Amino acid sequence: MALDEFRAEVRAWLRDHLEGGFREVKGLGGPGREHEAFAERLAWERHMAAHGWTCVGWPEEYGGRGATLEQQVVFHEEYALADAPARVNHIGEQLLGPTLIAFGTEEQKQRFLPPVVAVRELWCQGYSEPDAGSDLAGVRTRAERDTGRGEWVVNGQKTWTSLAHESQWCFVLARTEPGSERHTGLSYLLVPMDQPGVVVRPIVQLTGTSEFNEVFFDDARTAASCVVGAPGDGWRTAMATLGFERGVSTLGQQVGFRRELAAIVALAERNGAIDDPLIRDRLVRAWIGLETIRFNALRMLDGAAAGASGPEASIGKIYWATWHRALGELAMEVSGAAGMLTGSGPGAGPDGLDDRQRLFLFSRADTIYAGSNEIQRNIIAERVLGLPKEARGQAVRRGH
Secondary structure (H helix, E strand, C coil): CCHHHHHHHHHHHHHHHCCHHHHHHCCCCCCCCCCCCHHHHHHHHHHHHHCCCCCCCCCHHHCCCCCCHHHHHHHHHHHHHCCCCCCCCHHHHHHHHHHHHHHCCHHHHHHHHHHHHCCCCCEEEECCECCECCCHHHCCCEEEEECCCCEEEEEEEECCCCCHHHCCEEEEEEECCCCCCCCCCEEEEEEECCCCCEEEEEECCCCCCCCEEEEEEEEEEEECCCEECCCCEHHHHHHHHHHHHCCCHHHHHHHHHHHHHHHHHHHHHHHCHHHCHHHHHHHHHHHHHHHHHHHHHHHHHHHHHCCCCCCHHHHHHHHHHHHHHHHHHHHHHHHHHHHHCCCCCCCCCCCCCCHHHHHHHHHHHCCCCCCCHHHHHHHHHHHCCCCCCCCHHHHHHCCC
């Protein structure tokens, strides 16, 4: 199918189906707003699944559409342009699914992929820990084999676990070889959340919401077959998952960024802030930065399509995270004194925050989650520029 025909099909379907009860969920959800109409957004995504619009980039044999990279970009762009609600199944569809397709056994694919396609099981990511956030190789969560019962027994703590309170499964990076250090001796385990050995504790954010969680594993169990890749080789699998995280959905994310910038420009025009030459200059720079983000993302995707894995993902993460944090600060500058008062702006929610205040507060985390700016700079320095690795002791003292 020609790309313009595919775009027309996606656009028409979204236009026709974001009607009736689903009209009410348009624009809801997303970072800092995952609490919004979660049940309704879940129903919407299951409606998408019933019509074949989930996992569009997966091979057809696993329930996807086998869409090309270009078609996937189009889908995510049109989804964002339609102001469709934020996806609730992102971690399963964009992270866990591609990882299983690449590294899982056929038994694992048959068991776990169909419920992701149908949005019957939701997933969360068990990577970060209190003492091993961006320094993922320092994980201490451990898992041991109970050969008598044919299971893994998991003990430890994960933190910043997005939507763990809504998920049925978690893919967990755990140390399975006693005495191992850093990148060795780790395994990538699939662990059910609904069991006595798992406790989820919400973390209250600056926005007052709690989409992140602490997760405690206390003799939690999972089947021996629920290890992806070879036991002890979990680092390779975990890094592949992180690579999928920087995929085509970033183009849809940028449509959201563009909408946020447009709203700030419109406010500046209404309240006269645009007459300030410094504000006007920052608005122009924000627009230029957004174009740069898009071109870097396209370069990254072009390299991925050619089978190359370069530094573009780390460069892109640093750039968009820093840009988006600055956009939140600019939103407050444009809002002026009114931005300091909760419950006063248009679109203020039950928490009293309007869209610009919520943008400012949540975007403070952009340069930390999904790999902090410091870690991304280390990756670029070591793998691209060839600089010597940072001494591990220094990293520990700085709390990395």
